[in-house]
Amino acid sequence: LAPAAAVVDISHDVAAHDVRAGSLLLWRTVPWLAPGVALAVVDPGVGTARRAVAVETAHPDGLWLVGPDNGLLGPAVAAAGGPRRAVALVDTDRYRPVPGPWGRTFAGRDLLAPAAALLSRGVDLSELGPPVDASTLVAGTVEDPVLTADGLSCVVLWVDRFGNAQLNAGPADLEALGSELAVTVPGDRPGATRHLPLHRADTYADLAAGVVGIVTDSYGLCALSADRRRAADLLGLRAGDPVLVGRRPSWS
Amino acid sequence: LAPAAAVVDISHDVAAHDVRAGSLLLWRTVPWLAPGVALAVVDPGVGTARRAVAVETAHPDGLWLVGPDNGLLGPAVAAAGGPRRAVALVDTDRYRPVPGPWGRTFAGRDLLAPAAALLSRGVDLSELGPPVDASTLVAGTVEDPVLTADGLSCVVLWVDRFGNAQLNAGPADLEALGSELAVTVPGDRPGATRHLPLHRADTYADLAAGVVGIVTDSYGLCALSADRRRAADLLGLRAGDPVLVGRRPSWS
Amino acid sequence: LAPAAAVVDISHDVAAHDVRAGSLLLWRTVPWLAPGVALAVVDPGVGTARRAVAVETAHPDGLWLVGPDNGLLGPAVAAAGGPRRAVALVDTDRYRPVPGPWGRTFAGRDLLAPAAALLSRGVDLSELGPPVDASTLVAGTVEDPVLTADGLSCVVLWVDRFGNAQLNAGPADLEALGSELAVTVPGDRPGATRHLPLHRADTYADLAAGVVGIVTDSYGLCALSADRRRAADLLGLRAGDPVLVGRRPSWS
Numbered sequence: 001l002a003p004a005a006a007v008v009d010i011s012h013d014v015a016a017h018d019v020r021a022g023s024l025l026l027w028r029t030v031p032w033l034a035p036g037v038a039l040a041v042v043d044p045g046v047g048t049a050r051r052a053v054a055v056e057t058a059h060p061d062g063l064w065l066v067g068p069d070n071g072l073l074g075p076a077v078a079a080a081g082g083p084r085r086a087v088a089l090v091d092t093d094r095y096r097p098v099p100g101p102w103g104r105t106f107a108g109r110d111l112l113a114p115a116a117a118l119l120s121r122g123v124d125l126s127e128l129g130p131p132v133d134a135s136t137l138v139a140g141t142v143e144d145p146v147l148t149a150d151g152l153s154c155v156v157l158w159v160d161r162f163g164n165a166q167l168n169a170g171p172a173d174l175e176a177l178g179s180e181l182a183v184t185v186p187g188d189r190p191g192a193t194r195h196l197p198l199h200r201a202d203t204y205a206d207l208a209a210g211v212v213g214i215v216t217d218s219y220g221l222c223a224l225s226a227d228r229r230r231a232a233d234l235l236g237l238r239a240g241d242p243v244l245v246g247r248r249p250s251w252s
Numbered sequence: 253l254a255p256a257a258a259v260v261d262i263s264h265d266v267a268a269h270d271v272r273a274g275s276l277l278l279w280r281t282v283p284w285l286a287p288g289v290a291l292a293v294v295d296p297g298v299g300t301a302r303r304a305v306a307v308e309t310a311h312p313d314g315l316w317l318v319g320p321d322n323g324l325l326g327p328a329v330a331a332a333g334g335p336r337r338a339v340a341l342v343d344t345d346r347y348r349p350v351p352g353p354w355g356r357t358f359a360g361r362d363l364l365a366p367a368a369a370l371l372s373r374g375v376d377l378s379e380l381g382p383p384v385d386a387s388t389l390v391a392g393t394v395e396d397p398v399l400t401a402d403g404l405s406c407v408v409l410w411v412d413r414f415g416n417a418q419l420n421a422g423p424a425d426l427e428a429l430g431s432e433l434a435v436t437v438p439g440d441r442p443g444a445t446r447h448l449p450l451h452r453a454d455t456y457a458d459l460a461a462g463v464v465g466i467v468t469d470s471y472g473l474c475a476l477s478a479d480r481r482r483a484a485d486l487l488g489l490r491a492g493d494p495v496l497v498g499r500r501p502s503w504s
Numbered sequence: 505l506a507p508a509a510a511v512v513d514i515s516h517d518v519a520a521h522d523v524r525a526g527s528l529l530l531w532r533t534v535p536w537l538a539p540g541v542a543l544a545v546v547d548p549g550v551g552t553a554r555r556a557v558a559v560e561t562a563h564p565d566g567l568w569l570v571g572p573d574n575g576l577l578g579p580a581v582a583a584a585g586g587p588r589r590a591v592a593l594v595d596t597d598r599y600r601p602v603p604g605p606w607g608r609t610f611a612g613r614d615l616l617a618p619a620a621a622l623l624s625r626g627v628d629l630s631e632l633g634p635p636v637d638a639s640t641l642v643a644g645t646v647e648d649p650v651l652t653a654d655g656l657s658c659v660v661l662w663v664d665r666f667g668n669a670q671l672n673a674g675p676a677d678l679e680a681l682g683s684e685l686a687v688t689v690p691g692d693r694p695g696a697t698r699h700l701p702l703h704r705a706d707t708y709a710d711l712a713a714g715v716v717g718i719v720t721d722s723y724g725l726c727a728l729s730a731d732r733r734r735a736a737d738l739l740g741l742r743a744g745d746p747v748l749v750g751r752r753p754s755w756s
Binding site for chain 2: 510535536665666674675706707708709710719720721722723724727729731732
Binding site: 006031032161162170171202203204205206215216217218219220223225227228 | 605
């Protein structure tokens with residue numbers, strides 16, 4: 001449908017059914033997506049009444065997102081300036097480039113990818129299906145960090161392949177905490193916690209061997225990192241875990 | 253040799269030496285391959301007397317397959333309408349774009365890929381090597397299911413990354429069995445079997461939690477599936493395992 | 505920056521921080537890289553004073569290499585005929601196609617890839633940064649095998665996905681050893697060794713079941729191999745391990 005399209009494979013490594021991880025990955029890539037059409041499929045509800053949608057965002061360079069309306073697209077749409085228009089994708093026979101007795105289990109191939117291909121060729125969004133009220137799109141959520149008397153309450157968004165634990169906070173969120181930091185992470189037993197000093201660093205190599213620090217990562221977010229070690233393993237952290245970044249006690 | 257070719261990577265995930273798995277993967281993709289040249293290499297006999305071949309199929313849109321003549325290509329060639337012409341690829345020096353003291357262990361790079369590249373540029377099959385009798389190509393086999401008094405005797409063709417177990421049967425093969433189905437799979441001990449009710453479903457989400465059903469999958473074949481669970485793990489199934497789909501006993 | 509560039513993904517499978525493995529992988533691909541620009545990033549020192557460089561090699565077909573100056577590029581530069589010119593890449597703001605509050609942790613995206621893109625468009629090396637003395641580039645090393653009274657002392661460069669153990673020796677290096685070979689590899693206990701007969705073969709299938717042989721591989725180097733078995737597992741070998749290839753004792 002679009003043989004001249006330049007296809008960029010952002011990732012095929014999202015775990016099966018993990019809509020949240022997919023939505024965060026897509027959200028992180030928004031600064032590099034426009035102009036373009038982004039196809040995203042993490043779709044445990046394939047074939048059910050969950051909507052398939054194509055969304056035209058307000059991104060000034062032109063960015064469309066295509067996928068299931070299950071929260072996967074929401075954070076990326078918001079990061080791209082919000083939705084301008086949206087349509088539902090319902091006409092499955094129209095889109096299938098290869099007619100066949102296929103089942104209803106692969107909308108990514110049979111509906112969503114063809115719609116993305118048509119958009120990439122310049123077909124107007126309105127030609128792909130009936131309009132839907134953009135305010136009814138499932139938002140998904142990228143949680144904001146919460147500043148409390150104890151510190152900045154964060155969540156681990158992502159553990160990358162080097163073991164860096166990306167937080168839902170940027171360097172500006174840390175300003176209120178001063179220069180001497182500590183981190184509190186879940187402990188080995190339910191309800192237990194571990195407290196460690198947390199060193200600020202510009203790069204991984206600034207950290208001494210085995211020391212955990214906080215670095216502004218390549219997405220501009222704060223990450224718990226270590227030099228040539230997996231910080232997430234040192235701290236026992238996985239995506240979704242709570243992390244409290246606070247002032248370092250004077251006795252520590 | 254063909255810098256303008258659009259190269260599509262179907263898969264690099266076939267296990268080492270698993271000619272059967274490679275042949276089934278290639279066979280499943282035939283509806284999306286034409287027009288084109290498909291290069292396939294699972295080649296434990298590289299460098300031996302096994303032939304390397306290029307096959308022109310009868311596919312109306314134009315489909316050529318290039319690979320070792322060890323059964324890898326057979327099912328795909330059959331699905332594409334059968335062979336029209338075939339040649340043996342033997343002139344290794346001619347094909348090597350980079351001359352060098354390389355060994356004879358990588359025909360995929362040194363012989364097969366160059367031949368595919370030349371075909372994609374429009375070079376006629378006859379220029380690539382001496383003709384071979386297409387009836388002598390190794391067929392490989394995609395087994396047909398067998399209807400017995402006990403039910404439909406199938407085999408697991410493939411377990412996909414979601415744990416769906418694809419069978420060598422389509423929905424029409426199930427018609428004789430009625431609407432209430434059961435499945436028999438190998439048990440934990442040699443010779444033992446397990447029997448379970450088998451629910452028909454259109455999509456994964458139609459199945460209740462932990463229940464195994466039979467779905468028409470995205471290739472139009474029957475698959476044993478579960479909602480957000482790995483049906484193959486629930487049933488202890490791997491590719492190649494036998495599966496009997498039968499009528500559900502009245503007492504079950 | 506270079507939308508018309510044909511991008512070939514050589515590998516994303518080098519282990520984190522393994523500069524040596526990356527340098528060997530890049531070195532092995534040199535015969536297929538020119539004309540072109542090769543971008544390589546294994547960069548544990550990202551953000552530190554280690555230099556980022558772009559190197560124009562003496563390869564007659566035109567080959568540029570871009571990456572950190574930590575030894576990653578050295579063997580490939582040497583294999584391409586040595587360096588002709590080199591520049592340091594220091595102007596980070598100039599290169600970032602997407603301005604943002606990103607951290608200093610991803611020079612591959614923010615500095616090295618943009619520089620490679622500009623080179624691929626024909627921008628002259630001198631426009632990318634200040635010249636550096638090519639003789640000061642970190643060489644890295646591909647060790648040569650050493651012929652001793654006991655045999656040829658080698659090292660395992662690489663274990664491929666089939667379990668072949670590639671050595672730092674070519675077939676010519678074996679000529680002094682005669683036709684009857686044996687191999688000595690590390691044993692189970694520290695300081696212990698294992699001795700096995702080593703069969704010469706042209707292809708994997710020439711080897712009897714379970715027998716380890718030495719084959720000229722697809723890079724023209726000697727590899728310890730077995731037919732449809734992982735020779736490295738049979739011998740307990742990993743990349744970097746020492747291997748002695750010697751004459752087979754008359755009593756073996």
